[in-house]
Amino acid sequence: xxxxxxxxxxxxxxxxxxxxxxxxxxxxxDTRQAVLLVRALVAGGIRMLEVTLRTPQALACIEAIARExxxxxxxxxxxxxxxxxxxxxxxxxxxAVSPGYTHAVGQACRDAGLPLLPGVxxxxxxxxxxxxxxxxxxxxxxxxxxxPAMLKAWSGPFGDVRFCPTGGVSTANAxxxxxxxxxxxxxxxxxxxxxxxxxxxxxxxxxxAQQACRLSRE
Ligand code: 3PG
Numbered sequence: 485x486x487x488x489x490x491x492x493x494x495x496x497x498x499x500x501x502x503x504x505x506x507x508x509x510x511x512x513x514d515t516r517q518a519v520l521l522v523r524a525l526v527a528g529g530i531r532m533l534e535v536t537l538r539t540p541q542a543l544a545c546i547e548a549i550a551r552e553x554x555x556x557x558x559x560x561x562x563x564x565x566x567x568x569x570x571x572x573x574x575x576x577x578x579x580a581v582s583p584g585y586t587h588a589v590g591q592a593c594r595d596a597g598l599p600l601l602p603g604v605x606x607x608x609x610x611x612x613x614x615x616x617x618x619x620x621x622x623x624x625x626x627x628x629x630x631x632p633a634m635l636k637a638w639s640g641p642f643g644d645v646r647f648c649p650t651g652g653v654s655t656a657n658a659x660x661x662x663x664x665x666x667x668x669x670x671x672x673x674x675x676x677x678x679x680x681x682x683x684x685x686x687x688x689x690x691x692x693a694q695q696a697c698r699l700s701r702e
Contacts, residue, residue, distance in 0.1 A: 497599040497620035500559065500579045501648050501668040503532040506658065506696040507581075508675040509561055509650060510535050517681060518545035522553045524686035525675065528693025534581050534671065536561040537568055543575040550576025563600075566592035573598050581650075581671070583624055585609055590616045601648055605629040610642050620646050622671065627652025632660050639666045658699055 500507070508525060512518045512535055525533060535546050537560055549558040559579035560572030566588050569580055573596035580593050585602035590613070593600040603624035604610050613621055623635060626649035630637075635647060649661045650671030661670050675692045 494597060495557070495578055495599050497579070497601055497618070498646070498668070500532055500557070500599055500601065501620055501646065503557070503669075504530050504697055505662055505669055505699040506530065506675065507559075507648065507650075507669055507671040508533045508693075508696075509671050509673045510676045511538055511673070511678070512545040513539045513541045515541065515544050515548035517684070518548050519552045520684065520686055521676060521681060521689060522549050522556045522558070524689035525693045526553065526556050528690040529697040530675065530693040531556045532559070533557070534559045534561040535577075537564075537572065538562050543571055546572060546575040546577050550578075563589060563593075565589065569593045569596050569598060569600075581622060585613045585618075587612070587616060590618065603650075607638070607641065610638070610645060614642075614645070619644055620668070621648070623647045623649040625651025626661070626670075627657070631657070632664060635661070635664050635666055639664070642666075655695070658696075662699055 535542055535558060546558050546560060549556055557578050559581060560577040561581040563569050563580040563582045569592035579599045581601045582589055583603040601622045602613050603622045646668045647666055648669050648671050653670045653672040654674050658670050661667050675696055680688050
């Protein structure tokens with residue numbers, strides 16, 4: 485966790501990926517819950533996190549986290565359009581994650597000063613992202629699209645690309661992904677299960693974050 489996270493400082497996609505072995509993928513509906521949850525993650529050693537734009541409250545939650553938990557670095561996930569990129573930057577997101585890649589989303593993120601981890605699942609998508617200068621990519625949906633074997637196959641032709649596999653990653657397979665040389669970190673929702681959030685079990689969230697931090701990256 486050596487990244488300069490001062491509000492306003494610019495990050496690279498690689499810095500986003502290198503901060504911890506896991507980027508939690510979070511669905512939020514309540515700003516108060518958002519703040520408490522993120523404090524619990526930070527207490528467990530995870531400060532780089534992705535709030536998905538999947539609920540009407542997502543932008544307000546990003547805003548609340550950016551304002552009230554400055555020691556965290558909040559990014560926006562599920563960014564699918566230029567408008568999403570602009571809106572999440574305005575809300576205080578420091579990076580963007582998308583389930584796929586379009587040149588328009590890439591351009592909007594550049595314009596907004598947001599590092600982008602775009603989702604790719606095929607060689608053509610990797611090449612399209614590379615055409616726009618992106619070499620740190622999210623492999624999504626990782627398990628469904630081929631899992632660790634796919635990343636091993638890509639390490640030949642796309643040896644200059646580094647990945648954050650996301651989708652179907654869990655404590656059962658995170659270590660296997662992280663052992664691959666072209667994987668920097670993984671993403672996943674298992675650090676913030678809906679039932680744990682619903683009952684406000686922040687100690688459990690901290691414990692899950694601590695466990696995630698112990699995953700080794702070789
Ligand atoms: C998502 O789309 O929600 C993320 O990829 C997380 O997937 P997961 O719930 O399988 O970790």
